[in-house]
Amino acid sequence: MASSTERRLPVMADVAREAGVSHQTVSRVLNDHPNVRPDTRARVEAAISRLGYRRNLVARALVTKRSRTLGVVSFDTTLYGPASMMYGIEQAARTAGYFVSIVSLKSLDAANVRDAIDYLAEQGVDGVVVIAPQRSAGRALESLPQGLPAVAVEGSHTTGVPEVCIDQVEGARLATRHLLDLGHETVWHVSGPADWMESEGRIEGWRSVLEEAGRPVPEPLAGDWSPRAGYEAGKSLAAMRGVTAVFAANDQMALGVLRALTEKGVRVPEQISIVGFDDIPESEFFSPPLTTVRQDFDVVGRHSIELLLRQIDAGLSAYERLVVPPSLVVRSSTARVR
Amino acid sequence: MASSTERRLPVMADVAREAGVSHQTVSRVLNDHPNVRPDTRARVEAAISRLGYRRNLVARALVTKRSRTLGVVSFDTTLYGPASMMYGIEQAARTAGYFVSIVSLKSLDAANVRDAIDYLAEQGVDGVVVIAPQRSAGRALESLPQGLPAVAVEGSHTTGVPEVCIDQVEGARLATRHLLDLGHETVWHVSGPADWMESEGRIEGWRSVLEEAGRPVPEPLAGDWSPRAGYEAGKSLAAMRGVTAVFAANDQMALGVLRALTEKGVRVPEQISIVGFDDIPESEFFSPPLTTVRQDFDVVGRHSIELLLRQIDAGLSAYERLVVPPSLVVRSSTARVR
DNA sequence: CACGCAATTGTTAGCGTTCACATTCAACTC
DNA sequence: GAGTTGAATGTGAACGCTAACAATTGCGTG
Secondary structure (H helix, E strand, O other): OOHHHHOOOOOHHHHHHHHOOOHHHHHHHHOOOOOOOHHHHHHHHHHHHHHOOOOOHHHHHHHHOOOOEEEEEEEOOOOHHHHHHHHHHHHHHHHOOOEEEEEEEOOOOHHHHHHHHHHHHHHOOOEEEEEOOEHHHHHHOOOOOOOOOEEEEOOOOOOOOOEEEEOHHHHHHHHHHHHHHOOOOOOEEEEOOOOEHHHHHHHHHHHHHHHHOOOOOOOOEEOOOOHHHHHHHHHHHHHOOOOOEEEEOOHHHHHHHHHHHHHOOOOOOOOOEEEOOEOOOOHHHOOOOOEEEEOOHHHHHHHHHHHHHHHHHHOOOOOOEEEEOOEEEOOOOOOOOO | OOHHHHOOOOOHHHHHHHHOOOHHHHHHHHOOOOOOOHHHHHHHHHHHHHHOOOOOHHHHHHHHOOOOEEEEEEEOOOOHHHHHHHHHHHHHHHHOOOEEEEEEEOOOOHHHHHHHHHHHHHHOOOEEEEEOOEHHHHHHOOOOOOOOOEEEEOOOOOOOOOEEEEOHHHHHHHHHHHHHHOOOOOOEEEEOOOOEHHHHHHHHHHHHHHHHOOOOOOOOEEOOOOHHHHHHHHHHHHHOOOOOEEEEOOHHHHHHHHHHHHHOOOOOOOOOEEEOOEOOOOHHHOOOOOEEEEOOHHHHHHHHHHHHHHHHHHOOOOOOEEEEOOEEEOOOOOOOOO
């Protein structure tokens, strides 16, 4: 019943019959095999378009054992950083002819990440890139499903899995040195949450510059990346004396700090200079426009696919680490101390 | 050669042999078929974990003709709105046991969208959700691959494809009425780019409230969602006389407006009130904190999956339209006119 | 105790591709 | 003109799973 609507989609055999060739010849045409006579090719192509045939990639994947799908495991893709990396990854993957299957986690504990990877492996992805900015997530990479190529982004540097990351330490050094160069005696720091690779790298970079310059190193104020955390930190900072320069571990927290200072009547950059991290699109239009550290997330995404494909094609996973340098963007939230 | 590393992954037959049953019984255990004796089940499960067996979903998809994968086509997932919807979609899909394969487009013209959908269809997705906020994208939905279930998000309302969207008109009405209620004579509008559904809805809502109240309707200033466009519009607005209230079509442009006004020494909200749209996480910490219209992207994502799964399960696609109401969030960028 | 019935398990045949291996045919070579 | 080559095509068998049906078992029933 309902024969006309339920008519099944044409398969290779239908095309073969229509074109008067064997199914294998159809397959050859589809896969650009060289040894097909031009007129045969034309006949097959005509049959394909006449029937509206589309090849079934699932069947193909079954026999080739390649799904041409890559998995991506990420933390909260609502955030600018992960979202941008995801974007770069997807673009690069599609350009290389791969599909991208995503899993977006609410929490990056090892069990969750492991589950996500297993889930993708079961689906038959050819490889995974794990955006693993937390130490806990890194642990999940120590026990990958047998032979699954993987790349860690912002990973933990200890798993043996190839990784690509942004040089957090250098970014923080750039920010801190910039403030010192402007004549500030020292720099306060509003950090990201503990356990995050980025937090630790930024703290390290900030601390190292201060120590090298022989400056006092104030206790960092711990945040959680949210503007609200920055706001709270900003209120504390405003109540302290002697604060002239603040380095916030991301732009959203810098915004919160800015807001708190504005509320308390502290002028930026006249009384306090602020530097952020990330260069989100909004930063340029904060009041004042934010000096920040630019991270090229797109490049990170592209590199990670590059590394992954190299593993897939070569069948081996030599450890490799790609570090992307950040850059300082000076705007109006920092000024020479008076 | 290299026999130990290249040993192929175990398949169902291996498990069957190990457990002393038929491969079909293994399949039944895996699929929670009720008629399996508990001790048989236990034996099979033991064999599975002993061998580290993982089922091959590709092979399963080939025979069931269901990949349990959903496709999502979206525009620039770097933006807060699309990223949030994507997140909601992915969460909902995974909860329902589906994988999510994404395609993130740089431009939403009909050809691009059609290609993306075809691409996903070839991969064998069970359905697609298309985040199609531009009219041009909507056109691609008029010719879907044969029998492919689809849902449009922020779609064009004319394609017959089930859709879920946020009530843009109502959101704009809320914003405009709020400003009128504060005693403003009329409200200027910085709009999104033409051809976008959201732009048009927001213009319509804004205009309708002004007209109903018998107020003058100023020419909208055309933007492109970016903070920079808002900044340019803000400079124009600052140069005009009689402007006391501005409704920007999104928060980023509102930020730009805010910045321009601040630069020109115009105080917000004392001299000019501003309302945005989206309620991005940063808005609360702008200077001043932004009054805006909240859109629940998460809910939109969840609803779209709901609609899609209903189509897949029922095998039919009765037109259905789900409208999610927005809400006004009053903060400090708006004030009673003096 | 033969019978029917339900629960449990096994057997066989695809799903739509690609791969490995024929086979055919024309064009060279000596 | 027999033999050799290579291009062009065809044939059959996987790939790893589920669906459909067949077979076996155990149990209650008249």
